[in-house]
Amino acid sequence: KNEVEQSPQNLTAQEGEFITINCSYSVGISALHWLQQHPGGGIVSLFMLSSGKKKHGRLIATINIQEKHSSLHITASHPRDSAVYICAVPRETSGSRLTFGEGTQLTVNP
Amino acid sequence: GAGVSQSPSNKVTEKGKDVELRCDPISGHTALYWYRQRLGQGLEFLIYFQGNSAPDKSGLPSDRFSAERTGESVSTLTIQRTQQEDSAVYLCASSYIGPEAFFGQGTRLTVV
Numbered sequence: 433k434n435e436v437e438q439s440p441q442n443l444t445a446q447e448g449e450f451i452t453i454n455c456s457y458s459v460g461i462s463a464l465h466w467l468q469q470h471p472g473g474g475i476v477s478l479f480m481l482s483s484g485k486k487k488h489g490r491l492i493a494t495i496n497i498q499e500k501h502s503s504l505h506i507t508a509s510h511p512r513d514s515a516v517y518i519c520a521v522p523r524e525t526s527g528s529r530l531t532f533g534e535g536t537q538l539t540v541n542p
Numbered sequence: 543g544a545g546v547s548q549s550p551s552n553k554v555t556e557k558g559k560d561v562e563l564r565c566d567p568i569s570g571h572t573a574l575y576w577y578r579q580r581l582g583q584g585l586e587f588l589i590y591f592q593g594n595s596a597p598d599k600s601g602l603p604s605d606r607f608s609a610e611r612t613g614e615s616v617s618t619l620t621i622q623r624t625q626q627e628d629s630a631v632y633l634c635a636s637s638y639i640g641p642e643a644f645f646g647q648g649t650r651l652t653v654v
Contacts, residue, residue, distance in 0.1 A: 465643070474647035475633060518585065529575055529598065530635075530643065532585040 435459050438519050438533035445540050451506040453536045455519030458500065465520040465530065466493050466504050475518070478504070509540045544568075546646035548634050554652045555624055563619045563649045567636030574617050575643065576609055580630040588632075591617060624653045 436457045445451055455464070463482040469475045479486050479493040481502070486493050490509075495502040506513055519533040547566040555561050567574050576588040587601035591611040602608070606624075611617040621628055631650050635643040 463642070467645070472647070472650075475645040477643065477645060480642045520585075529587045529590045529601070530577075530585075531587075532577075534584045 434534070435531050436519055436521055436533040438517075438536050440536060441534065442537045443539070445509050445538070447510055447540055447542050449509050449540075451509050451513075451538065451540075453504045453517050453519075453538070455502045455504070455533055456500060457502075457519075457521050457531075459521060459531065461521045463522065464495055464502050465518075466502070467518040467520060469516040469518060469535070471515075478517075506538075511540045511542050514539050546634055546636050546644050548632075548646035548649050550649060551647065552650045552652075554654060557626060557653055558623055560620065560622045561624055561651060563621075563632050563651070565617045565619070565634030565636075565646060567615070567617070567634070568638075568644055570614070571636035571638045571644070572614050573637045573643075574611055575635045575637075576617070576619050577633045577635065578630040579633065580627070585633065588619070621651075624651075626653050629653045 439454045463480050465480050466478040467475050468478050481493055481495050490507045492505040504517055516535040516537050518535045520530040522530055546568055549564045553561055572593045574591045577585045578588055579585045589602055589609045590598040606622045609619045629652050631648040633648045634646040637643045
């Protein structure tokens with residue numbers, strides 16, 4: 433069992449749909465990252481959260497520390513949201529190397 | 543600079559040649575990480591520098607891989623005698639205190 437598991441692995445949606453990507457982890461963490469990777473390979477950090485919920489534009493991230501689970505939601509999805517979304521957790525509370533989920537390939541069709 | 547900068551953005555090299563990849567972290571960031579992502583696979587950790595401490599090299603896949611960092615500045619990742627399985631996107635990230643990391647755009651390495 434991977435330390436960080438994401439679901440689904442692939443997701444296809446129609447423009448405008450509400451999207452949820454889930455992440456479960458088994459290690460103790462201080463914070464969890466949601467990252468976005470576009471086809472060119474570059475990575476953008478979307479959120480880092482340690483409790484509750486964060487919102488940025490159409491993106492919402494939630495985390496439940498007790499259940500070791502986080503979700504990334506995209507409201508009113510758009511084709512430009514098509515990317516790989518990756519959940520990552522640091523191994524130690526002081527900040528260290530990240531352990532990554534396998535990623536969720538999201539395709540939003542017009 | 544404003545963000546983590548990596549160079550080159552793309553590199554094509556012949557099998558057996560050595561390559562050097564560069565990462566300029568955000569100024570003042572004490573921690574620097576190298577990761578790689580091979581085609582169709584997830585990100586994997588390579589090496590971690592934290593200040594003047596000995597680096598965590600536990601993720602380096604073979605002795606052909608090495609990395610250096612001078613103080614809290616630039617880092618270079620060197621791959622000697624490249625093999626086709628070294629083809630990947632190599633990502634650098636830096637952080638200051640705590641777990642928040644900032645990523646570069648990566649170097650896409652293709653070994654032909």
